[in-house]
Amino acid sequence: MAKTALITGITGQDGYYLSRLLLEKGYRVVGLVPPNRQNSLTKLGALANQVEIYALQLTDSEALTEAVKQLQPNEIYNLAAPSFVPDSWNDPLATLDLVTGTATRLLTAVRHAGLQTRFYQASSSEMFGDVDRSPQDENTPFRPKNPYAAAKLHAHWTMVHQRERYGLFACSGILYNHESPRRPANFVTRKVSIAAASIKLGLTQVLEMGNLDAKRDWGYAGDHVEAMWRMLQADEPEEYVIGTGQLHSVRELVAAAFDCVGLDWTRYVTVNPNLLRPDEHFHLVADPSKAKRQLNWEPKVSFEQLLEKMVLKDLQRLQTGSQYIVE
Incomplete structure (x- = not known):
């Protein structure tokens, strides 16, 4: 029976490449898309006919819980976030709710549904912010410098806390800049x-x-989404820095x-x-040696x-x- 993957942010760059990867691996792919964002499905091109779309507001806790119970996903990839970091200054509160709120509501939905769903949280190198040493690895202190980075860090720690408290399989990739023709x-x-x-x-x-x-x-988005998938196939949920180095x-x-x-x-x-x-x-700049060592991942492009x-x-x-x- 095919695995089911649930993706927020499916119409973005990473959503496209992740959907393509998962479809190639035989997954059933379901995108959670707000009703007012339906027109953005054209960005998926031909993939729009191969994925399922579930319309709901990501701010609606009850609707998210119902979606998770109904779809019973094996894996959830939470990619929902503003795509352009400087925009987060225009509405820091909305950024916080989209990034941290969605992560919190999804993790809670998994718990309430009593599922063994594996959860991926899209973290960001922006969380490192004003670094005093390079390259950065999983033990580098976080010093975010903008509302986007602060929201990503809040979501990151929320995921860690829920994993530790409730025993969830939840992990995050701290991804560096990754580009593609779909940027x-x-x-x-x-x-x-x-x-x-x-x-x-x-x-x-x-x-x-x-x-x-x-x-x-700068890395290639197609390489980075493969790292996301590999994290959810690992024996234990952990954090990984993903970049070219x-x-x-x-x-x-x-x-x-x-x-x-x-x-x-x-x-x-x-x-x-x-x-x-x-x-x-x-x-x-990333030190991706842990991902190479434990996930056998390294960039190809x-x-x-x-x-x-x-x-x-x-x-x-x-x-x-x-x-x-x-x-």
């Missing part, structure tokens, strides 16, 4: 890949950037993207002081391969006028 255009990686494709096709001439020296640990600058990001289309980036990129962010002094995937898909999109491209 929204307001993320720097996608901004750059779209610009490289657009300039190549003669549609635009200039790319304005902020701090080219800022560095990130390599830092790349925005300058390297731009150069790699423009290389994909045979252009010299220095001819097209200008630095706009208004785009400089004040918090670029810290280096968030390199930094250069990731940029190539993104730029080529954006070329395809711009040439065909299609918003979503089959991968």
Whole structure:
């Protein structure tokens, strides 16, 4: 009998790649989607016809409990969160309720249903915040610097406390930046890949950037969701830092993207002081050695391969006028 996986945030980047992975493994995949977000199902492309959608408000505890009792999932992946970190400053309370509230309500629903469901909580490297050492591992202190990170940390500890108090199989992945052709255009990686494709096709001439020296640990979303799945197949529920362990600058990001289309980036990129962010002094970079050791996980797609995937898909999109491209 096929396993059932329940996913919140199924219409986001990670929801797409996780759904695809689970469907390939023969799972029944069910997405919990708020009624007012039904139109976002188009982002799933062809997968929308292969997954089941259960409409409910994630803030409705009774509805969540009923859904868990009815669907009896073997695994729950809680990916619900604002996708763009800076937006969390606009409504910190809503961010807290979406991130921590959903995690708490889902864990409570599993407990009340009396199920042995395995639960994955999407944590974030943003929780490490203002780090004083690099790279970071599972024992690095948390020092969040924004409402999104604080909400993620609250949800993280809520999951740990419920696991310890009630014996639930609940774990979290502390994921570093992970990108794909499905990243929204307001993320720097996608901004750059779209610009490289657009300039190549003669549609635009200039790319304005902020701090080219800022560095990130950028991985591929398809690799990172496999780590999520592996965590729920482990013998014991634990926390894992997931990233590439390599830092790349925005300058390297731009150069790699423009290389994909045979252009010299220095001819097209200008630095706009208004785009400089004040918090670029810290280096968030993963030490994923525990995941490699215990889950036999490591990233398969390199930094250069990731940029190539993104730029080529954006070329395809711009040439065909299609918003979503089959991968």
